Amino acid sequence: MIDSQNLARVEDCAAPLLNKHNAQERSLWLPQAQLVLPLSYRISAGHNHPLRPPQPAGVVYRRYIPWLERTLSFRVADAETDLPHFHRWMNDPHVAEFWEEEGDMDYHRAYLSRLGADPHSIPLIACLDQRPIGYFEVYWAKEDRISPFCEAADFDRGWHVLIGEADCRGKAFVSAWLPSISHYLFLDDSRTRRLVIEPRSDNQRMRRNLQRSGYDLLHEFDFPHKRAVLGVLPRQRFFEEQFWAPQ
Numbered sequence: 703m704i705d706s707q708n709l710a711r712v713e714d715c716a717a718p719l720l721n722k723h724n725a726q727e728r729s730l731w732l733p734q735a736q737l738v739l740p741l742s743y744r745i746s747a748g749h750n751h752p753l754r755p756p757q758p759a760g761v762v763y764r765r766y767i768p769w770l771e772r773t774l775s776f777r778v779a780d781a782e783t784d785l786p787h788f789h790r791w792m793n794d795p796h797v798a799e800f801w802e803e804e805g806d807m808d809y810h811r812a813y814l815s816r817l818g819a820d821p822h823s824i825p826l827i828a829c830l831d832q833r834p835i836g837y838f839e840v841y842w843a844k845e846d847r848i849s850p851f852c853e854a855a856d857f858d859r860g861w862h863v864l865i866g867e868a869d870c871r872g873k874a875f876v877s878a879w880l881p882s883i884s885h886y887l888f889l890d891d892s893r894t895r896r897l898v899i900e901p902r903s904d905n906q907r908m909r910r911n912l913q914r915s916g917y918d919l920l921h922e923f924d925f926p927h928k929r930a931v932l933g934v935l936p937r938q939r940f941f942e943e944q945f946w947a948p949q
Contacts, residue, residue: 725946728889733761736890746822749845752856754821762826763886767878772830774878776838776886779825781814787834788814788827791866800902801864802927822846828865828879835875836865838883843898851900851923852932857893860900877948880915885946888937895937900930909933916945 724730737755744753757778764775779788789810791797798804803813817825823841827834839862843854852858861883865871888894901908903922909931913919917933924930940946 725885725941725944726889726892731763731765731885731889733764734758736762738891738893746845749849751822751842751844754842757818757821757824762824762890763882765882765885767830769874770830770878774882775829776826776883777829779814779818779827779837781811781818784827784834785811785814787866788837791837791864794866796868797864797866800905830870833867835867835870836863836879838863840883840887847925848898848900848932851930852898852934854898855895857891858896858898859887859890859894860898861887862899876911877914880911881946881948884915884935884940888940897935897940899933900925901933903929903931915948916940916943 728736736758739753739755742753743750745751759778761775761777764773766773785807789807792801792803792805792810792813803810805813814825817823817839822845823839826838826840828836828838841860843849843852843858843860844856846854846860848854848860863879863883865875865879884897887897897917899912899917900923901912909919912933915935916939917935920932920934922929922931935945
């Protein structure tokens with residue numbers, strides 16, 4: 703049962719979902735102004751790429767999810783505050799099957815600290831009403847290991863995900879976070895024309911979820927540690943077909 707106060711909240715927060723033009727209004731979804739740097743190039747790890755902005759802090763994206771009656775947010779991970787749940791998630795057999803990053807607290811503290819200092823990626827914690835439920839790594843594809851397999855353009859973005867809380871897995875939750883991470887990355891820099899992703903090729907559930915969310919699965923390829931499939935989502939398709947607001 704939704705009382706009158708919560709109903710008003712639903713109506714206020716869900717209103718942007720109903721207008722496809724509002725979907726690209728950054729101020730509706732991004733709690734803080736995002737820095738967009740002038741185009742200037744750097745070389746790192748053999749990749750010639752644009753200079754990236756410094757990593758943000760705090761909440762970078764927020765939206766109300768009517769079918770969950772909860773607010774989903776992404777905030778930048780903190781190597782100390784988020785260490786206990788990050789450590790537990792990474793050692794969950796369901797997560798470890800695909801991430802293969804099991805370890806002790808020191809290992810996972812160093813993992814988060816390394817990502818926090820890497821200008822090509824941002825570690826994010828996904829929350830539902832302030833409860834941490836999962837972890838995302840978002841990255842610039844041009845200087846990532848995926849670059850030679852997708853002919854990465856200057857502002858292509860990619861992401862990895864784990865949902866650590868077992869009661870937050872399933873279709874209703876996927877239909878909240880998967881369009882939302884795509885939405886965030888397209889809003890974060892308007893020059894991002896395409897998102898790429900490289901899940902393990904035998905992860906059939908992820909393949910189905912990506913296709914439902916607008917990603918085309920183009921071809922399989924080999925990383926040193928896994929057989930992967932390349933998924934691609936163009937900006938134009940995402941907004942024109944309104945994948946940010948699943949029916």
